[in-house]
Amino acid sequence: MFKTMTVCVASIVLGVLSCGKEKMADAKTGVIRADIIATHYEPDASIFPNPERGFYIYTNLHKLDPAIGKRRDEGHTLLRGRIFMEAYREVPFLPESFLAAVENGFAIARDQGMKVIVRGSYGFQGPGGDYKSYEDPPKPNVKNHIAQLSPIFAANEDVIALFEAGFIGPWGEWHTTEIAKDYDQGREMLFHILDHTPTDRLVLVRYPYLKQQIFKISDGDFATVDANNAYSGEHVARVGHHNDCFLSSPIDVGTYERGEMTREEEVAYLANETLYTAFGGETCRSHVLNDCERTITELETLKGSYLNSSYHPDVLDKWAAQGCFDEVKRRLGARFVLTQSRIAATATPGGRLAVEIDLDNRGFAPLYNRRDVEIVLENEENGAVQAFVVDVDPRTWKPGVSHVLSAVIPLSSTMAPGEYTAYLHLPDPSPRLVGDPRYAYRIANEGVWDEERGYNELARGIVIQAKE
Numbered sequence: 001m002f003k004t005m006t007v008c009v010a011s012i013v014l015g016v017l018s019c020g021k022e023k024m025a026d027a028k029t030g031v032i033r034a035d036i037i038a039t040h041y042e043p044d045a046s047i048f049p050n051p052e053r054g055f056y057i058y059t060n061l062h063k064l065d066p067a068i069g070k071r072r073d074e075g076h077t078l079l080r081g082r083i084f085m086e087a088y089r090e091v092p093f094l095p096e097s098f099l100a101a102v103e104n105g106f107a108i109a110r111d112q113g114m115k116v117i118v119r120g121s122y123g124f125q126g127p128g129g130d131y132k133s134y135e136d137p138p139k140p141n142v143k144n145h146i147a148q149l150s151p152i153f154a155a156n157e158d159v160i161a162l163f164e165a166g167f168i169g170p171w172g173e174w175h176t177t178e179i180a181k182d183y184d185q186g187r188e189m190l191f192h193i194l195d196h197t198p199t200d201r202l203v204l205v206r207y208p209y210l211k212q213q214i215f216k217i218s219d220g221d222f223a224t225v226d227a228n229n230a231y232s233g234e235h236v237a238r239v240g241h242h243n244d245c246f247l248s249s250p251i252d253v254g255t256y257e258r259g260e261m262t263r264e265e266e267v268a269y270l271a272n273e274t275l276y277t278a279f280g281g282e283t284c285r286s287h288v289l290n291d292c293e294r295t296i297t298e299l300e301t302l303k304g305s306y307l308n309s310s311y312h313p314d315v316l317d318k319w320a321a322q323g324c325f326d327e328v329k330r331r332l333g334a335r336f337v338l339t340q341s342r343i344a345a346t347a348t349p350g351g352r353l354a355v356e357i358d359l360d361n362r363g364f365a366p367l368y369n370r371r372d373v374e375i376v377l378e379n380e381e382n383g384a385v386q387a388f389v390v391d392v393d394p395r396t397w398k399p400g401v402s403h404v405l406s407a408v409i410p411l412s413s414t415m416a417p418g419e420y421t422a423y424l425h426l427p428d429p430s431p432r433l434v435g436d437p438r439y440a441y442r443i444a445n446e447g448v449w450d451e452e453r454g455y456n457e458l459a460r461g462i463v464i465q466a467k468e
Helices: 066-073 098-110 139-155 181-194 208-214 263-273 294-303 313-321 325-331
Strands: 003-013 016-018 031-040 054-060 078-084 115-121 160-164 201-204 216-218 237-241 279-281 304-308 338-346 350-359 374-379 385-387 402-410 418-425 455-462
Touching: 031 455, 066 098, 066 201, 066 208, 078 098, 098 115, 098 139, 115 139, 139 181, 181 201, 181 208, 201 208, 208 237, 208 263, 263 294, 294 304, 294 313, 294 325, 304 338, 313 325, 338 455, 350 455, 374 402, 374 455, 385 402
Parallel strands: 054 078, 054 304, 078 115, 115 160, 160 201, 201 237, 237 279, 279 304
Antiparallel strands: 003 016, 003 031, 031 338, 338 350, 350 402, 374 385, 374 418, 418 455
C-alpha cells in the first residue's frame, strides 16, 4: 500500500515544492502557497500486462482467431503478426480477399486488447528446399504489395506496436538474397517500407551492420539516432533493431561482425540507438551466452522490450530453471515505479494545483511509442472527473534513472468545491484507444491501479475550496 501525510506550509513555484512559511500569494504571480499532501508508495513486484511490451504470441495476422483473446487473459499484450505472402510471390498485386483478411486481423487484435508487431514474409525455402537457396520475389511485386498494404497500416496504426522490416530474405530476415546483400537495393527497399508505414511507428532491422550501411555517410561513418533527432520521424530515427538469435552464439548466428566492428563494439552502438528506438526478438538455440546472468545484463544494455513467448523452448526452460524467467517477464519494456508524490492539499476553482511526482523506470527499456500523460481529478462525492494533459514525453523516462514529473494544473473556474482524488493516467494517444483501460499503462506500485479505468491513484483528500 502507499502512505499519505500532510506536510506543513510549503511553497510551490512552477511545480517545484519546497517547505516554507510564507502566506498564499496571488495566483497571477505564478507562485502558490499551500499545504502539501506527500505520498510514499510501495513497489509492486508482481507480474502484470502492459501494452507494447513483454513476451509476444506468434501468429499469422491474416488468419488471426478471435480466441487469441485468451492469451491476453494470460498476460500477453503483443502479437507477432506475420503477413505471409508465399502464394503471391509471382503476382503483381495482392488479391482484395487477402487484404481484407489482413484488415480483419488488425480488427481482431483491437477487439481483444492487443497490439501487433508486423512482419511481411514470402517464406524461407528456395529451389533447393532450404533457406540457403531462397530467392526474393520480383522486386516490383514486393514494392506493389507494400504499397497495397500501406493504407491498411495507416488505418490501423493504433494497434501496430512496431514493424520488423521483413519482406526481404528468408523469413523476412534480410539475409542470403541478392537484395539483402546489395546495400543500395537494401536502402531502396527499406526506404520504400519507411515511406509506406506510419511515421509514428518504428521499423526494426535484424543486423546492426545493415542499418550502418543503409545510412552510410562515408567509409567508417554513418548516421545514427540520438537525443537531437529522436522521435523526429526522420528515416534514421525510425529504424530500430531486432535479433532473431539473441545470445545464441558468439556472434548471435550472424547478427554481429558482418563488417569490421566486433560484437562488443556493435553492442555499444546498439546500446546508444535503443535509448531512442526499440529492441526485441527471440532466441534460437541454447548457448552458454543465454544463461541467466548474461541474459539480464544484455537485456539491460540493449533495452529489451519484447521476446518470443515460445522460442526457443530450451532457452525459456533454462531461464525458468536458473531463476530469471520471472525477472525477464517483469522487466521487458518499461516498468514505472512511483517513489513519492507531492500535491498541493488545497486550491480554488480557476486557480492552479501543483503536482510533483518522483518515479523510476525499473524495466529494461524506455517506451518507444508516444503516450499521453494526464493528471486526473475525481470528485469524491459525485464521481465527476476532469483530466489535465501534462506536457511531457514519457519516452524520456529512461531505464535505470530517477525522474521527476512536475506540473502546475490550471483548474476550471466552474470546478465544484469538494474533496478530490488525484490519479496519474498514461493512456494510448489514439482516439480509438484513449478511453480503453486495456491500453493504459499500469504503474508498478501496490494499491494504485484502477483496472476498470486504467488510472493509477496518487492521493486522496485534495480540497478544492469555494472562492470567498
